[in-house]
Amino acid sequence: MSEVKLAAETRSDFGKGAARSIRRENKVPVVLYGHGTEPQHLTLPGHELLLALRTPNVLISLDIDGKGNELAIPKAVQRDAIKGFLVHVDLLLVKRGEKVNVEVPVHTEGELAAGGNLLEHVLNALPVEAEATHIPSEVTVSIEGLEAGAAVLAKDIKLPSGTTLAVDGETVVLQVLAAQAEESTEDAGDEAAEA
Structure with missing residues (x-):
C-alpha cells in the first residue's frame, strides 16, 4: 500500500464562492472526518491530490498547517462531469493498526x-x-x-x-x-x- 504525503491548509471560508476561489488556485476543498472528531475543512494541492487518487484506497499522510500529521483514506471523490478535475474530496481519518x-x-x-x-x-x-x-x-x-x-x-x-x-x-x-x-x-x- 502506498502512502502519499500532502501539505494541507485549514480553511474557514465556506460556500460555492469560496470553493470556486480555492479551485482557481489549483487547490481542492477537502473535509476530513472520523473517530468522533469535529470535521476539519482543509485545502489540498490539486495536482498532487489528483495523482494520489489514481491509486485505489491510497493512504494519505496530511501535514496540516505544519502543526501535525493525520492519516486518511479517500471516502468520497467528486469530479467535474465534463473536464474531470476534482471538485471536492471527503477523507476518512484512520489510525495505524485500525481496521x-x-x-x-x-x-x-x-x-x-x-x-x-x-x-x-x-x-x-x-x-x-x-x-x-x-x-x-x-x-x-x-x-x-x-x-x-x-x-x-x-x-x-x-x-x-x-x-x-x-x-x-x-x-x-x-x-x-x-x-x-x-x-x-x-x-x-x-x-x-x-x-
Whole structure:
C-alpha cells in the first residue's frame, strides 16, 4: 500500500464562492472526518491530490498547517462531469493498526476455455476489511480454463494476510456466460419464407 504525503491548509471560508476561489488556485476543498472528531475543512494541492487518487484506497499522510500529521483514506471523490478535475474530496481519518472497510479492485488473469464465452464482472471491487496501513491495492483471480456456467464466489478469492471479506462468502464476483449461438443464414431464410 502506498502512502502519499500532502501539505494541507485549514480553511474557514465556506460556500460555492469560496470553493470556486480555492479551485482557481489549483487547490481542492477537502473535509476530513472520523473517530468522533469535529470535521476539519482543509485545502489540498490539486495536482498532487489528483495523482494520489489514481491509486485505489491510497493512504494519505496530511501535514496540516505544519502543526501535525493525520492519516486518511479517500471516502468520497467528486469530479467535474465534463473536464474531470476534482471538485471536492471527503477523507476518512484512520489510525495505524485500525481496521477499515474498503472496496478493492478485482483483476483477472488467464484465458477462459475455448468457445467464445463471456466473462461478467458481477463485482468490479470486492468489499474487504483490512488494516488501514495495509490495504491491498487489488485482488487477482485466475479465470484459466473456466467454462460456461462457472462462477467465482467471494470465498474462493485468495486474500492477502490480515484481510478478510466484508461481504457474504457466497456472493458471486465473476461468472462465465455462454456465447449466444448465431442463427445460420439458412435458418433465417427458412423463417422468412414461412412468414
